[in-house]
Amino acid sequence: MINKLIEKIRKTNAPIVVGLDPMLNYIPKHIQEKAFVEFGETLEGAAEAIWQFNKGIVDATYDLIPAVKPQIAMYEQFGIPGLQAYKKTVDYCKSKDLVVIGDIKRGDIGSTSAAYAVGHLGHVQVGSKKYAGFDEDFATVNPYLGSDGVKPFIDVCKEENKGLFILVKTSNPSSGEFQDRLIDGRPLYEWVGEKVAEWGKDHMGKEYSYIGAVVGATYPEMGKVLRKLMPKTFILVPGYGAQGGKGADLVHFFNEDGLGAIVNSSRGIIAAYKQEAYAEFGELNYADASRKAVETMIADIDGALQNR
Numbered sequence: 001m002i003n004k005l006i007e008k009i010r011k012t013n014a015p016i017v018v019g020l021d022p023m024l025n026y027i028p029k030h031i032q033e034k035a036f037v038e039f040g041e042t043l044e045g046a047a048e049a050i051w052q053f054n055k056g057i058v059d060a061t062y063d064l065i066p067a068v069k070p071q072i073a074m075y076e077q078f079g080i081p082g083l084q085a086y087k088k089t090v091d092y093c094k095s096k097d098l099v100v101i102g103d104i105k106r107g108d109i110g111s112t113s114a115a116y117a118v119g120h121l122g123h124v125q126v127g128s129k130k131y132a133g134f135d136e137d138f139a140t141v142n143p144y145l146g147s148d149g150v151k152p153f154i155d156v157c158k159e160e161n162k163g164l165f166i167l168v169k170t171s172n173p174s175s176g177e178f179q180d181r182l183i184d185g186r187p188l189y190e191w192v193g194e195k196v197a198e199w200g201k202d203h204m205g206k207e208y209s210y211i212g213a214v215v216g217a218t219y220p221e222m223g224k225v226l227r228k229l230m231p232k233t234f235i236l237v238p239g240y241g242a243q244g245g246k247g248a249d250l251v252h253f254f255n256e257d258g259l260g261a262i263v264n265s266s267r268g269i270i271a272a273y274k275q276e277a278y279a280e281f282g283e284l285n286y287a288d289a290s291r292k293a294v295e296t297m298i299a300d301i302d303g304a305l306q307n308r
Contacts, residue, residue, distance in 0.1 A: 019266025171216025
């Protein structure tokens, strides 16, 4: 799957991923009202609004981008109907030939970790048959429990030719409380980065490993260090746009071949119509605003890479 992701990045010249992280207050009133007329102000109504909102954005942007990243918590908050909307979103994006990164941030050990891996990336045995559960192409994983928590995911990835993005240095302000702690004179995130590179050697694609890393755009200097520690690791970079990251901050996440990183923007794209820069589109044309925000992001990152 890493090979497909790289192929699509080259084809679109867009090393970006759209984070499909819907909140109800992002969703235009006309979409909410239509869903509530049909299902009431219920969990089912909220899930329908989310699904229709996502579909509009995907329809408006799929030809520009290689991948999407739905954050499962935004769906789980609406219970089972929310998870059904998540699954519909995953399936629809795959029907548009988009690579789907399931932002699930799971991390456990043994059979529990294996169950998470099978549910999101593999096939579960039911009697004499096997079924794919959520069926994303990649999943995000928290490595805090060490190899015991990550290996079951890697095993499933090898079976299914799928991939992971493992949290190394996250974009949130308090990430340093643990991730920046010095161990034998080096910050913890460097140790984790080295371990990710080690895990990745056993599951390589043509150019890069199927085992990637998550490194926040808000820490460009740390990204420079980690890029050197993980030369064959694809880096998922959150924190662009709404969290403060800009194209100029991102050049060190990429290798000299122009590859090696994919940059995520969530509300900066899906709620673009709420921003002053895209206010002219209005609520009714929210998806067109999202398309314009994608085009602006692509130009920003491409300009930064050309001028580095």
